[in-house]
Amino acid sequence: MQLHLSTWPEIETYLQTSKGLIFPIGSTEQHGPTGLIGTDAICAETIARGVAEATSAIVGPTINVGMALHHTAFPGSISLRPSTLIALIQDYVKPLARNGFERFFFINGHGGNVATLKAAFSETYAMLSDLNLDNAGRVRCKVANWYMGRSVYAIAKELYGNQEGSHATPSEVALTQFAYPDHIKQAELTPQVATSGHPIYGAADFRAHYPDGRMGSNPALATPEHGKRLYEAAVKDLSSDYLQFLSAL
Secondary structure, eight states: OBGGGSOOHHHHHHHOOOOOOEEEOOOOOBBTTTOOOOHHHHHHHHHHHHHHHHHHHHOOBBBOSSSSSGGGSSTTOOOOOOHHHHHHHHHOOOOOOHOOOOOOOEEEOOOOGGHHHHHHHHHHHHHHHHTOOGGGGGGEEEEEEEGGHHHHHHHHHHHHGGGOOSSSOOHHHHHHHOOOGGGOOOOOOOOOOOOOOOOOOOOHHHHHHHHHSSSSSGGGGGOOOHHHHHHHHHOOOOOHHHHHHOOOO
């Protein structure tokens, strides 16, 4: 069930049996020579819809642009400032909480969002408390990084070993290939790519250390078949996590 394809009476009925909502959140940033710029949002949205189907949940609108300032030296990358993303999360949650939603499960596809999301959750709790909402004390937010799931990690290790890397990874590229098989990209990749581990201070510094955008990864290993396996594993793990989140105190 998708929020934007529902009517308000349908949402009112849903709230009689569940207070949970899933938000996919990703980024619009470079993913190397073969990775789609929308990779992080595509992965989060694809998995979120699978989790919603498996758990009879509602999926909110995908937050396509995240905190990716360090990627903006590459053409096509877009970023929100951390302060903007914090304000956006508060503005998304506030009206939904007022209408009865209490559990906000953010399926995340971009590592650069994590610190800002956690700060946003703290700001959101304080804001809701100041508004004196009846359910303010029951509102909970959680970030669930699909790429760190138990089964996903095991499959990525099996398929790619130390060529998984940490950005423009074959696992995330494979998932986009599964979701959008008509948009698979090919390019000549240098056999050696800088390993991850350099501190990141800004966009120019990032591109200097990772000139083609990859961080220790070999996305040439990705296939749509791999993507299907990763998708099914992520949906299974996150469906379990979401249901536990709904029932937790």
